[in-house]
Structure formats: C-alpha cells, structure tokens
Amino acid sequence: MKEKIFTLIIALIAGFGFTANAQLNIGTGVPWGSLGAAEPLVLNEDFTGFEFFHSDSTTDMGNSNNTFDTDGVTIIYGYKNDSVEVPILGSESGKITYVFDQCAFAPDWETAWAFKDGGGQTPNVSNGFVEVSRDYGSNPPTVRGSFKVDLRELDFVEVIQWTHSSCGGNKRGVMLEFSLDDGATWDTLRYQPGNAWGDSFTKDPFTLDKTPNGYRCDPSAYGMTWEDGVYAENVMLRFGEAGGQVPRIHDLKVYGTYTPPTSAKVIDKEDIKVYSFNREIRISEPADVAVYTITGNLIKKAVNTNTVQMQEVPSGIYIVNAINDGRTVVKKVMIQ
Structure with missing residues (x-):
C-alpha cells in the first residue's frame, strides 16, 4: 500500500480561487483519472440492485411530493429510511454500510433530461440512482435527508469517483461531506451549488462557509462526474442537497485498502490520527x-x-x- 498521507485534496481542474466576475466552468464536472488512483477498487456501486421505490412515474419528477391517498386520509410518503451492507470487493468478510435517511431509489431510470430528450446522458453516468430528499412544503412537509457511506472498515481511502444528477431542470446542486471522527463532525469535501452560484455563499443559510470552486451544476440534469482525493482512514461520506433541488447519486467508486481482521485480540490503544x-x-x-x-x-x-x-x-x-x-x-x- 502506498504511504498514507493524511490530507485531503479536492481535484478542481479549472482552479481553486474565484472572483465575482470569474468565468465559471459549466462542463460536465471533473474527469475521472486525473488523480491516478493506485490503490485497489474496493467499491463499485451503481445502485441498480436496489428495489424500486419512487412515487413518480418519470425521471423529470422528484419524489418529494407527499400526497394523500384516494381516501383523503392515508398519507403516501415519498421517501424511506434504510441501511444496507455491501461487500468490500475482493474480501470475504469486509463490509461497507449505506445509511439512507429519507431517500428513494429508481434502479433503471436515466438522468432527467436524457430521458426527456431521448438521449444525451453524460458518459460514465449509469442509469439508476438513490435520490436524497430536500426541504419541501408538501403536506406533510418533506424533510432534508442524507445518504451516508460508512467506509470505516477500510484501512485507507485514497480516491473516490462519483456521479450525480438532478430531477427536472438544470443548475441543481449537490454537497458531499466527510467525517474522520465517527460522524461527530463533518467537513465539506465537495460543494456544487445550484442556480444562484455566487449568492449561495452569502444568502443561503444552508450553504454558508462551504467550499467554493469554479463549477456550476448547469448540466446536472444530464449527469455530472466528480473525482476527489481523500487520503485518510476512518472515513465516512455523506451526500445531500446544496440549497436546491433533490440530488441523485448514480455511481460511487472507492479506491483504498482493506486488511481482514485476525483472530488475535487487539489490546493496544488506538493510534493517534x-x-x-x-x-x-x-x-x-x-x-x-x-x-x-x-x-x-x-x-x-x-x-x-x-x-x-x-x-x-x-x-x-x-x-x-x-x-x-x-x-x-x-x-x-x-x-x-
């Protein structure tokens, strides 16, 4: 395994700083491969194996419209909570855990505008997704959800590659956070806001003090790709909205290392991180x-x-x- 350098690098092909008049990148995101991952692929998820759970019939519609059944009394909720364990690739016993808080699944759907336009989905973006709820004024109101990925069984997380899209129109946002202290605190790994890119740093209380960069989410209804270096251990990830429409996560690839546990009982104190x-x-x-x-x-x-x-x-x-x-x-x- 390559030497563990405990740092975090956000790969931004267009540069780091921005000004009010800066030209913003409106491409399809960050191309995969620029970070040159050297560790093995330990997770390759496209969410096609999940049970269909989405209340709308087309990819142009989000799942957040909670409605009453035909009797006018029974509430049809659009999202659910769940947790799922999946195996670490190449391991007989290692597990990665997904924790879904107010999420929905559509394993076969294209991105919204690729469906609408009959094609044009961004390369490397799979059909199918997990959709994370937003605050929505339905009756009853939908609450903001999250999608967590527990990677703490891995010895080291090097690089992740992932894709997202939006329902409906373009310029929708997504936020990815990480925790290295078992979920006690979360830092921003990638923040991709929606319509009001500049205003979101001063006017939206949910997106203050997030990591700015030179990418807008204009093509997000066709799907966007991202690559981020993590280079740490004891990692948890958390996906959520960035002050806009619901985000949909289509793919997640994780490169890292995993050592199966031995029968010997470990009694030493945990290493300082x-x-x-x-x-x-x-x-x-x-x-x-x-x-x-x-x-x-x-x-x-x-x-x-x-x-x-x-x-x-x-x-x-x-x-x-x-x-x-x-x-x-x-x-x-x-x-x-």
Missing part, C-alpha cells in the same frame, strides 16, 4: 506536536493541542510528530 484540511493540521486527540519541513527544519511546536494552523507556510509536504500518553506517531501531511 493526523491529517490536514484547509491549511490546518488536525490531531485526533490532544497531543504534543512538532512540525518539520521535509528537510528536517522545525517550524511549529505546540503542547496539548488538537490543531496546528499552517496558513502562513508555503504549500508542500511537512512531517508531523505527535506524542500522547507515551504513544508517538510520525506522519507526512500535504498543505495545499
């Missing part, structure tokens, strides 16, 4: 921390801390030495 995000080094528990350049020069030192700010240092690879309760861990991190 070190990773970086948003130019900040994070430690899984309070520790005495020293940060060195790749050539061995000490540039930062802190006592009994979970975080070390790295905003002022040049981008590059750094060595982190963290000590807690007699345990020492040395990790490389990338500041970018």
